[in-house]
Amino acid sequence: MNQQLKNRQILLKTRPVGLPTDQDFEFKEIPVAEAQDGQVVVRTLYLSVDPYMRGRMSDAKSYIPPFNLNEAIAGGIVGEVVESKSDLLKAGDKIIGMLGWQLYNTVDAKTVRKIDDSIAPVSAYLSVLGLTGLTAYFGLLDIGQPKEGETVVVSGAAGSVGMFVGQIAKIKGTRVVGIAGTDEKCDYLKNELGFDAAINYKTTKNLDEALKAACPNGVDVYFDNVGGSITDSVMNLLNDYARIPLCGSISAYNSTDGDMGPRIFTKLIKTRSLIKGFVLSDYASRQEEGLQELGKWLSDGKLKYEETIVDGFDNVIDAFLQLFQGTNLGKMLVKVSDADK
Known part of the structure; x- marks a missing residue:
């Protein structure tokens, strides 16, 4: 059977300097x-592209090993079992796992998890x-610990983590201010997701003043996906x-000059603030708790989600x-392929 299947993969050919280009991949x-x-x-079926992958393309020390050169890049993939030699899964089952950027992956059944496509689309x-x-669930609730009536600010608020942070913060009864990069995204945050205010950092002439107006009672929780000058403004x-x-710092991921900015430690001392970086693997033992809560909120209509889907394996790098x-x-x-009907 497998001899009839055509397989392709995407390798990391060279380690990017600055913004990656097509030449860094093969x-x-x-x-x-x-x-x-x-x-x-x-x-x-579907392949995830995520900002954290940029860090793994470098060989600098980090919380996760770098991708190896001339090997398939790996990431989150939803797929369909087409052949099974395991009692755990059968052909037609839908799964999720950290798999190679390939059309087909052959893996131990224990390394992937079966998913239920009757609950939600795969x-x-x-x-x-x-x-x-x-990531939104644990970062906000475990570290941010939002309390009713407080003000929560989210950078990268229309992104794949930020939109859930804001919605969960609203569920907890807070005032939520999102920062995003287009008027359309800001309108979406306010009109579709229920954010109390949204700021377009690209067109706002004075971000400090815009944040002050949107947060008249100051900031109690800042969920940071972006870093850079946006974070400098929120710290005030x-x-x-x-x-x-601290979830991400996408503003600096492709920088070749280092991440420069104001020193914030005096502000943290004066306000006795807590700042903590985290990654999702810190909460591996509590994953089921998070999935149950997210699933309940989703089924109750309290959580909405949005996807930007690029079609075709040839367009993975562009995405x-x-x-x-x-x-x-x-x-x-x-979207790489359709599930068998």
Whole structure:
């Protein structure tokens, strides 16, 4: 069977300097590996592209090992089992896992998780019921600890994590201010997701004044996905005992000059604020808790999600690079193939 399947993968060819280009990647045709006992062959349906992958393309020390050169890049993938030699899964089952950027992956069945496509479309398991939803859930609730009546500010608020942070913060009874990069995104945050205010940082002449007007009672929780000058401005409005979950710093991911800015430690001392970086793997043992809560809010209509879907395996690199242009609303996905009916 596998000899009839055509497989392709995307390799990291060189380590990017600054913004990656097409030349840093390579498409390669390979055979589909035969499934051995306990293994399954998975056909990719949707593939996730995420900003954190840029860090793994460098060889600097980080919380996760870098991608190896001349090997397939790996990320979140929803797929369909097309062949099984495992009692855990059967052909036709839908799964999610950290798999190679390939049309087909042959893996141990224990390394992937079966998903229920009757609860939500399979793509949702790469967003609201997956990495980005869980990142928002644990970062906001465990570190941010929002309390009713407080003010929560979210940078990258129309992105795949930020939109869930804002909605969960509203569920908890807070005032939510989102920062995004287009008027359309700001309108979406306010009119569709219920944010109390939204600021377009690209067109606002004075971000400090705009934030002050949107946060008349200061900032109690700042969920940071962006870093840079946006974060510098938010720091000026911290209330006593503010909490700052550090999720990402996309403004600096492609910088070749280092991330420069004001020193914030005096502000943190004066306000006795907590600032803490985190990654989702910190909460691996509590994943089921997060999925149950997110699933309940989703079924109750309290959570909405948005996807920007690029079609075709040939366009994976383009979709990845679009992340750094801010073109996506919600989760950026690549649709690779359709599930068998």
